[in-house]
Amino acid sequence: MGASTPRHHLTSQPLPLITKRIFTYALYALLPLAVLHYLLFSPPPPGPPPLAASSSSSPPPHGEVRKAAPAPRCDYSEGEWVRSTAGPRYNGTSCGATIKEGQNCMAHGRPDTGYLYWRWQPRGRCALPPFAPGEFLELVRGRHVAFVGDSLARNQCESLVCLLTSEFPAELVRGGGGGDEERKFRRWVFPSHNATVSVFWSPFLVNGTEKSSAPGGLDYNRLYFDQPDERWAAELHGIDVVVLSVGHWFLHPAMYYERGEVIGCHHCPEPNRTETGFFGVFRLAVKNALREIVTRTARSPPPSPKLAVVTTFSPAHFEGEWDGRDACARSEPYAPGEKEVGYMDREMWRAEAEEVGEAAADARARGARVDVEALQVTAMASLRADAHPGPYMNAFPFAGGERARVPNDCVHWCLPGPIDTWNEILLQLVKRWRTAAVSFSSK
Numbered sequence: 001m002g003a004s005t006p007r008h009h010l011t012s013q014p015l016p017l018i019t020k021r022i023f024t025y026a027l028y029a030l031l032p033l034a035v036l037h038y039l040l041f042s043p044p045p046p047g048p049p050p051l052a053a054s055s056s057s058s059p060p061p062h063g064e065v066r067k068a069a070p071a072p073r074c075d076y077s078e079g080e081w082v083r084s085t086a087g088p089r090y091n092g093t094s095c096g097a098t099i100k101e102g103q104n105c106m107a108h109g110r111p112d113t114g115y116l117y118w119r120w121q122p123r124g125r126c127a128l129p130p131f132a133p134g135e136f137l138e139l140v141r142g143r144h145v146a147f148v149g150d151s152l153a154r155n156q157c158e159s160l161v162c163l164l165t166s167e168f169p170a171e172l173v174r175g176g177g178g179g180d181e182e183r184k185f186r187r188w189v190f191p192s193h194n195a196t197v198s199v200f201w202s203p204f205l206v207n208g209t210e211k212s213s214a215p216g217g218l219d220y221n222r223l224y225f226d227q228p229d230e231r232w233a234a235e236l237h238g239i240d241v242v243v244l245s246v247g248h249w250f251l252h253p254a255m256y257y258e259r260g261e262v263i264g265c266h267h268c269p270e271p272n273r274t275e276t277g278f279f280g281v282f283r284l285a286v287k288n289a290l291r292e293i294v295t296r297t298a299r300s301p302p303p304s305p306k307l308a309v310v311t312t313f314s315p316a317h318f319e320g321e322w323d324g325r326d327a328c329a330r331s332e333p334y335a336p337g338e339k340e341v342g343y344m345d346r347e348m349w350r351a352e353a354e355e356v357g358e359a360a361a362d363a364r365a366r367g368a369r370v371d372v373e374a375l376q377v378t379a380m381a382s383l384r385a386d387a388h389p390g391p392y393m394n395a396f397p398f399a400g401g402e403r404a405r406v407p408n409d410c411v412h413w414c415l416p417g418p419i420d421t422w423n424e425i426l427l428q429l430v431k432r433w434r435t436a437a438v439s440f441s442s443k
């Protein structure tokens with residue numbers, strides 16, 4: 001794996017705090033709509049639909065979430081990116097069939113590779129070990145790991161499959177047709193370990209209808225908070241590890257319903273409705289999804305405990321105009337202290353970490369055989385403005401020469417890329433869960 005050295009910080013002076021705050025608010029107020037609209041509805045480029053993911057253990061600003069665990073728990077959520085000589089386990093060719101085209105930065109001609117040579121160094125005494133495919137598969141032997149959420153859930157799922165297939169072959173057993181709709185529900189089996197990895201599209205976690213550019217389609221989302229999304233919830237009995245990852249779809253205009261009543265809206269599409277924002281309903285969606293998992297697990301106890309993980313919000317990095325040449329053109333991560341986690345990103349992270357704490361307590365109180373954990377990636381993701389596809393969401397965007405205006409994806413992550421680190425942390429969470437299950441059953 002090679003030596004890691006603390007990186008030196010040579011780049012630009014941080015903006016004064018106030019300016020930064022204002023900039024951040026302005027960005028969130030103005031950018032997402034234009035950008036997400038583009039990513040979702042632009043005419044056919046193989047562009048990614050927008051969407052979300054994040055990282056691992058201690059809750060952010062708010063209080064303690066869980067009681068002392070048997071072994072010291074490593075908190076990977078804060079730290080710094082340090083240079084590494086070790087490259088990724090896979091590349092855009094070796095895993096090309098798995099990676100969504102718009103995120104295969106190598107295959108799309110991204111020329112620089114410096115963004116691949118960084119490791120996450122958590123603050124404190126715990127080191128984060130590199131990903132070990134054999135260890136992961138052994139831990140989930142005979143089990144099913146499912147990612148549920150939006151395109152960032154898919155991004156993390158594809159990273160995991162690429163990491164695992166760097167040593168063990170997989171068979172794509174569902175969603176092999178290659179169409180965009182099919183790719184929303186893919187499933188792989190690793191025959192060597194009889195293990196399954198899958199992805200379920202569910203950008204709100206609860207039931208809803210997505211905005212659509214189809215004729216007659218609505219240009220806003222509708223979310224039904226009293227209805228689980230049965231596309232994944234109905235399969236829970238067959239899933240051992242479920243990783244939830246959502247967020248960016250909540251920025252779109254939407255109407256929110258519960259038991260037939262309107263409970264709020266964002267960029268309210270209906271006249272005379274009062275804007276409620278999306279923080280509250282984002283929290284509610286995570287809460288309801290976790291409650292669904294705990295309730296269904298309590299109702300039909302599995303032979304061995306399940307693990308539910310929430311990957312926290314993964315910030316976008318549009319730094320300047322979204323279709324500018326340099327929308328996310330950095331070549332290095334931010335240095336420690338150079339960038340604070342943005343207001344919205346932190347609020348999303350906080351809501352998820354708090355809901356995980358509550359669901360974990362609820363599961364214990366009800367004797368449900370499911371561990372609930374947060375994979376807290378928000379801080380580490382926030383530093384990686386260098387690792388998005390940017391203009392390479394489309395193949396060879398500068399083949400015809402430089403251009404001033406070019407569509408950028410500054411939301412998803414290049415594969416390979418920093419999202420591989422999310423799965424290094426997932427491995428540690430899975431290990432902790434299996435270790436607890438084994439020591440429990442041997443008592």
Ligand SMILES: *[C@@H]1O[C@H](CO)[C@@H](O)[C@H](O)[C@H]1NC(C)=O
Pocket residue numbers: 090091092093094
């Ligand atoms: C990608 O990985 C494969 C298998 O390890 C290797 O043979 C190939 O040379 C790599 N390609 C690039 C472009 O690095």
Ligand SMILES: *[C@@H]1O[C@H](CO)[C@@H](O)[C@H](O)[C@H]1NC(C)=O
Pocket residue numbers: 142143144194
């Ligand atoms: C493979 O795992 C599934 C559960 O995912 C189990 O039902 C099945 O019996 C296993 N098959 C073998 C051959 O171990």
Ligand SMILES: *[C@@H]1O[C@H](CO)[C@@H](O)[C@H](O)[C@H]1NC(C)=O
Pocket residue numbers: 207208209227228229230
């Ligand atoms: C989810 O919403 C769709 C469309 O509104 C509806 O047809 C379906 O019955 C709903 N599913 C559940 C489980 O409520």
Ligand SMILES: *[C@@H]1O[C@H](CO)[C@@H](O)[C@H](O)[C@H]1NC(C)=O
Pocket residue numbers: 271272
């Ligand atoms: C919206 O409110 C305005 C002012 O109160 C009223 O004149 C208008 O009729 C309302 N529109 C709808 C569609 O209810």
